[in-house]
Amino acid sequence: MHLLEERARQADPDRTLCARFLPVGIRPAVWSLILFHDELVRALAPARSAAVAGPIAGFVRLQWWREVLDGQRPPDHELAPAIMHAIEGGVFQQATLLRLIDARETELIPNTDKAAWQSMMRHGAGGVQRAVGEALGIKDEALLASLEACGAAYGAGAMLRHWPKLQQSGRFLCPEGEDGLKEAGQIFLAQAEVFSFPKETHVAFLPSILAQRDLARGSQQAGQPRGLGDRMAVMKAGFFGG
Template sequence: MAADPSAAGPSAASEIARMHDPDRFLTALFAPAARRERLFVLIAFNHELVRALEMTASRAAAGPMAALIRLQWWRDVIAGQSGGHELAAPLSALLAAGALPRDTLLALIEAREAEAQGLETMRAWRDATLAGAGGLQVAFAQALGEADPAVLDRLRAIGAAYGAGATLRHLPALLKAGREPLPMEAPADTTAWLREAGQGWLRQAGKPRLPRERRAAGLIRVLASRDLSRDSTASARRGLGDRLAVAGAFLRAAA
């Protein structure tokens, strides 16, 4: 199998992941060293998709077109038709080596396109969350070598639960950034609704047993569970307790 591209010192992808998605960056650190860089590229790619949704200053004025154009550009990168971004070369190299799942990455783009155009129904929101945050967790596992459809389905539910919890923690900031992550028919009590949806996904997923080399793919479950059980007024900032909980889950699974 081709080695992941690497460079002396932190890569651009690892820095993007560390700065903009510290939760998934933390879980990636528990992956085998030889496969961490592909996870950092994946996390950074997802950040760029989310960033495309946040760059439209006024959706009321501009509509979803600006976001859709940027998302199409990432489709072109996956197809090998665009470059010029610091992630384009490492992403293309990993795709060419079969180290990242092309179809799953395209599904991530589709989920963000759906959000850009507006999630009208509860079903649309669930589908987009399973394909977006859930699909990212599937890609995470596939990048670590997981291929069992049943296991991937459980990890998709875990990723979706994390997405619901992250929305719960960051909703004011998401809305301020120009995103519209909730369906138009969402109930008035969004806190209770997001918590119920996320906890339902966690129950559906259970606690899949993964071999050590793929265990990092399931660690986001720890943070999802903590987020969905917090008081809604709790700080969105992570603390030492969160990091220790992730490390403890990894060690307990090894026992």
């Protein structure tokens, strides 16, 4: 296994599994994207352990990445050159990755606004999937918006999988609680139009398979590892398109 893929798998096994069905030529860029998103999420860790210094530290780390993407700072992080190369080569759009940073910054600000949470989900988990679509060469804005909804649905399902633990995490969770989170995830799935996207782009929508399964189960799956059935469902959809 490619070292970069193994690192991505350890950081985010679900998205890395889905990425294995992408064309070979774009996989390294997507593995870098997965690791980049993981870096942004890890930048929030101090904010969840300290009332004052934590949020400031998180903002500083996220601003560092913003300045790298804006070309205001040398890319002196091991992931930064690959991400900048992908942006310069048109694999990912700079604006999409900047919105990933916006989404993580939203988590640093205590909030109970549902619209802010929905925007965070679309720009965060949704933005990751939009970037995957960009790597595939998808230009159609409606299709990219569907991918954002797909990613947001996956993110909502992932929150449900870990709901009890997340209650103590300090993360910006759905203001309407577990039931509201489940409903929001189903709405994101409907917005993704997962049964009507073009077959040639189906590999970009693979996280919707996990979203459907996670949202159907709810928080009773908390603490349990990802099952073989979930992985097999992704593999079936990846190989056969459904």
